[in-house]
Amino acid sequence: MVNYLVLLMVALAVAAYFVGRSRAVASVGGEVSRLHSLPGQHGLFLAMIAAGPALLAVLIWRIATPGIEDSIVQARFAAELAEFGVPQLQAFLRDARAIAFGGIVSFPDETKEAAAVVFRSLHQTSIGLITALALILAAGGSLFGYSRIAPAYRARHVVERVVKWFLILCSMIAILTTIGIVLSLIFESILFFSEIPIFNFLFGLHWSPQSAFTGAGGEVGDVNTEIFGAVPLLAGTLLITFIAMLIAAPVGLMAAIYLSDYATQRVRAVAKPVLEILAGIPTVVYGFFAALTVAPFFRGVGESIGLDVASESALAAGVVMGIMIIPFVSSLSDDVINAVPQSLRDGSAGLGATRSETIRRVVLPAALPGIVSALLLAVSRAVGETMIVVMAAGLAANLTFNPLEAVTTVTVQIVTLLVGDQEFDSAKTRAAFALGLLLFVITLALNVIALRVVQKYREQYD
Amino acid sequence: MTDTTLSTGPASPDGLHTGDAAKMRLRARYAAEARFKWLGAGAVALAGFFLLLLLSTIVTKALPAFQQHYVMLEVDLSADKIDPADPRAANFLGLVHDGLGNEFPQVSGRQERRLLRGLVSTGAGVVLREEIEADPAMLGGTHRIAVPLDDFADLYLKGLLAKSGPSQRIADVRVSGAGDEVALGFADDAIMAMARGAGAVEGEGGGLRLTSGSQSFLLRIAGGTVKITELSSREAGGAVGKGTVLELLERSVETPADATLRTIETAEADRKITDREIVWLDRLAGAGKIENRWNTLFFFTGASREPELAGIWGAVVGSALTMVVTLALSFPIGVAAAIYLEEFATRNRLTNLIEVNINNLAAVPSIVFGLLGLAVFLNWFSLPRSAPLVGGMVLALMTLPTIIIAARAALRAVPPSIREAALGIGASKVQTVFHHVLPLAMPGIMTGTIIGMAQALGETAPLLMIGMVAFIVDIPGGFTDAATVLPVQIFMWADFPEPAFQQKTSAAILILLGFLVIMNAIAVVLRKRFERRW
Structure with a gap:
């Protein structure tokens, strides 16, 4: 129904464009040069004013109604729902909606049937209202716009102002996204920290949220506040990141040096795409590779030399993550190394240094801030990487720095806590948001430091 | 000034830039240069190697999945099996199982029949139903229909589940006795050495037992298959043994006859497919009833818990x-x-x-x-x-x-x-x-x-x-x-x-x-x- 309304509005907009155009042309008797704005701009103006407000109303209605309907139903069934906790309430509304509008109903009962009737009638009313409103807006807008079209009317100014505001709105989405991320993380985290002291979370040594006790009936009972200690997760993340950087930093850096200072054109033509392909492979593929090929390989090697390697060892996850980050490090440091002016290299060569001496004593020190920043960005990337560790690292939180044992990471725990049909209101699921906040803060800090390093220590050569 | 330095240069072997020490230094610097260059090339090569390893692992693993083995079965679609008025109500999987049972009339017993039925996919009924829906004229007769094999059977036929050893001829083998357990006689005791090599367990009195932890010896003789379970050498030469009949012999073997010995190198305990199923599959494949087809199911179906039915x-x-x-x-x-x-x-x-x-x-x-x-x-x-x-x-x-x-x-x-x-x-x-x-x-x-x-x-x-x-x-x-x-x-x-x-x-x-x-x-x-x- 509403979809047809939207289609109708779109059709109206198209029609309004042509009507506006031809009215503008007719208003000057075909002498288009007498118009202030081009006929097309008059057409656009009419299309915007005819369909725009109505479409906006439908959009707002689409976003706002579910919440309004829910609260009306809740108010009407307040007596029946009085003893419900939030998860049951959500399940109740979900089922009632499913009965009313079609869908999979988990536990039908009489109250839900009654609520479904209310939902259906509410929905009918609101559709009637929005249809009426949209039609009124469309009719009013069309008439108003139609009456404004005249040779001297500044249609172009209106259209261009609308376009400009649309552009501004679009660029604000980046800010809105950041605000959305920060608010949603902080909001859930505050709820979490109201149950679990932040000190226990940041400095606790024990992580096993699966054993958190949640009382029956949805309300959280005595949650053991000692089991949400994030230190083992941070240690695991650190260990895997460290192993990854151990692979990625030297290989990526040397590859960048070789490609920028040694490689012939032909080698570069082959090697660059290889690195780009390595960078373009989805992380889930790396995860599969780690879990199925690399981890058993390390396990086999360990067995043959008498070492006990866990099948989900930090080593396997770290090495594969390192491979994934190689192209990241190499492309970032390639840019930095290429930015070092040729005159420095020539000067060094003129003093009799070999190429490697030039690189080690002149180019690298000059490029150091950029390289440090590239490595920091790579670390931030490794910390936030999810799929490789979800597939190849462990689930149990061990506080160890032995790379042969299984460790878990922040991202793995976020996934484990939130995947599956869990009710969205226990300390367990909120812990995922607290971890997400931690992750966001860590990566943000790394990025900001990386930026500062470049800004502060960069040498200006020109 | 320049003249003097030039003339003294070659004469003094320990000049700052020309002496032996200097040459050594220069050689060391050039060596360091070469090392550095090779290190860089090595880094690039390593990245290339990782990419190659990743891709080749995935491609070799993926290729078998693009094919799927189908078994051709004669399925009875007559009116007493499928009600022509309401074909959808029929037990299609049951019809497929009946068709498979007809290929192996000698298979009896609950457990064995269940094992046999497990060779075809549980989705075979759906495949049959769709085929009938596409061509309702099939109803009423017996038709040859291709249904997908179960994933384990499919993997075995692709050679990914069990490693087969070479087959070899063995002359003058006797089989005596009836029922499931039979006695075997061999003209020479070369088979003893083979069994030892295959991980047979030494029993009492110098006998050998082939268990589920050793390789499987399947003896094809007289149109049937006997699995060797025990062996011992005879003083008079040759060897005797015992065996389990996996597939009924078509005739008794009173006079010594030639046999073919097929070995399965993966021990039965280490694979997800039994000797009996292998014998059945080999029989079907030998009769040309198994086809390896392009796996259309994989490309055109949704997800499933059954690997052979799971699609992308x-x-x-x-x-x-x-x-x-x-x-x-x-x-x-x-x-x-x-x-x-x-x-x-x-x-x-x-x-x-x-x-x-x-x-x-x-x-x-x-x-x-x-x-x-x-x-x-x-x-x-x-x-x-x-x-x-x-x-x-x-x-x-x-x-x-x-x-x-x-x-x-x-x-x-x-x-x-x-x-x-x-x-x-x-x-x-x-x-x-x-x-x-x-x-x-x-x-x-x-x-x-x-x-x-x-x-x-x-x-x-x-x-x-x-x-x-x-x-x-x-x-x-x-x-x-x-x-x-x-x-x-x-x-x-x-x-x-x-x-x-x-x-x-x-x-x-x-x-x-x-x-x-x-x-x-x-x-x-x-x-x-x-x-x-x-």
Whole structure:
């Protein structure tokens, strides 16, 4: 129904464009040069004013109604729902909606049937209202716009102002996204920290949220506040990141040096795409590779030399993550190394240094801030990487720095806590948001430091 | 001055730059130079090696999944089996099982029959039903129908489940006795040595026992198969043994006859398929009743718990729907934002803030976008879980920075003279941008968009957060249906314990990589074709 309304509005907009155009042309008797704005701009103006407000109303209605309907139903069934906790309430509304509008109903009962009737009638009313409103807006807008079209009317100014505001709105989405991320993380985290002291979370040594006790009936009972200690997760993340950087930093850096200072054109033509392909492979593929090929390989090697390697060892996850980050490090440091002016290299060569001496004593020190920043960005990337560790690292939180044992990471725990049909209101699921906040803060800090390093220590050569 | 230094140079062997020590130093420096160069080349080669290893592992694992073995069975579709008035009510799987049972009339006993039935896929009934629905004229007679084999049978036929040793002829073998257990007689005791080599257990009195932990010796004789269980050498020469009949002998072997010995090198305890099933499959294959076909099921069905029925189509459709949403949101918004920042915005605090935000968003871990989607789209706007609509919205937010950054670079590359010319002949700012600058920047913007979409196509973590990890059998039909996407399907299949899913996972990865290669190739072509130097 509403979809047809939207289609109708779109059709109206198209029609309004042509009507506006031809009215503008007719208003000057075909002498288009007498118009202030081009006929097309008059057409656009009419299309915007005819369909725009109505479409906006439908959009707002689409976003706002579910919440309004829910609260009306809740108010009407307040007596029946009085003893419900939030998860049951959500399940109740979900089922009632499913009965009313079609869908999979988990536990039908009489109250839900009654609520479904209310939902259906509410929905009918609101559709009637929005249809009426949209039609009124469309009719009013069309008439108003139609009456404004005249040779001297500044249609172009209106259209261009609308376009400009649309552009501004679009660029604000980046800010809105950041605000959305920060608010949603902080909001859930505050709820979490109201149950679990932040000190226990940041400095606790024990992580096993699966054993958190949640009382029956949805309300959280005595949650053991000692089991949400994030230190083992941070240690695991650190260990895997460290192993990854151990692979990625030297290989990526040397590859960048070789490609920028040694490689012939032909080698570069082959090697660059290889690195780009390595960078373009989805992380889930790396995860599969780690879990199925690399981890058993390390396990086999360990067995043959008498070492006990866990099948989900930090080593396997770290090495594969390192491979994934190689192209990241190499492309970032390639840019930095290429930015070092040729005159420095020539000067060094003129003093009799070999190429490697030039690189080690002149180019690298000059490029150091950029390289440090590239490595920091790579670390931030490794910390936030999810799929490789979800597939190849462990689930149990061990506080160890032995790379042969299984460790878990922040991202793995976020996934484990939130995947599956869990009710969205226990300390367990909120812990995922607290971890997400931690992750966001860590990566943000790394990025900001990386930026500062470049800004502060960069040498200006020109 | 110069003369003196020149003349003394060669004469003194310990001059600062010419002496032996200096030569040694120089040699050391050159050696260091060569080492450094090789280190760099080694790093590049190592990256190439990793790529090759990754791709070759996946390709070799994936190839078997593109084929599937089918067994051709005579299925009785007469009226007393299928009611022509209501064909859908028939027990199709039962009909397939009857057809298989007819191939092996001698198989009796509950357990054995169940084992036999397990050779065909549990989805064989659905395959049969669809075939009848496509051609109702089949009803009423007996028809030869191809049904897919079970995953383990399929893997065995592909040679991935058990390693077969060489078959060899053994002359003068006697078989005596009837029933399941028979006595065997061999003319020479070479078989004893073979059994020892095959891991047979030494029993009492110098006898050998072939257990489930050793290789299997299957003796083909007189149209039947006997599995050797015990062996001992005779003093008079030759050997005697005992065996289990896996397949009834067509005639008794009173006088010594030639036999073929087939060895299965993987011990029965270490494989997921029994000797009996191997014998049955070999018999079917020997009779030409097994066909290796291109695996159409894999390409055109949805997900399933049964590996031989699991297909990729549901995930491909889910991915396509998700990408449509992502593209529809991120392309216009990204281009609009880039146009504003590059062409209209004056440098002020707001635009600075926007730029810092865009750069930061590009570095935010993808899983955090998933948390955003969960908290805002699912919990706040109560949009449906697992839907391509929500997945597409989350991925759009994620790709937005990529598209904005690429679009800005493309807009910046358009020379100012174009803008000045347009403005000079009276175009407004908006007209200049939309009629002149944007079309010229479009190839660059498209390239950036395609690369951003390729990233989004491979993204998994944020979609796990919004419930796209659910097990969904149906092919999604719309933007709000529950769906999964290719990378998530890969993630789920990688977790399944059945060995056949490993091949399926690799095959799905190949398909995903195929899409990525196509997208990137388009981007490269666009760049090559339309790149302009001003």
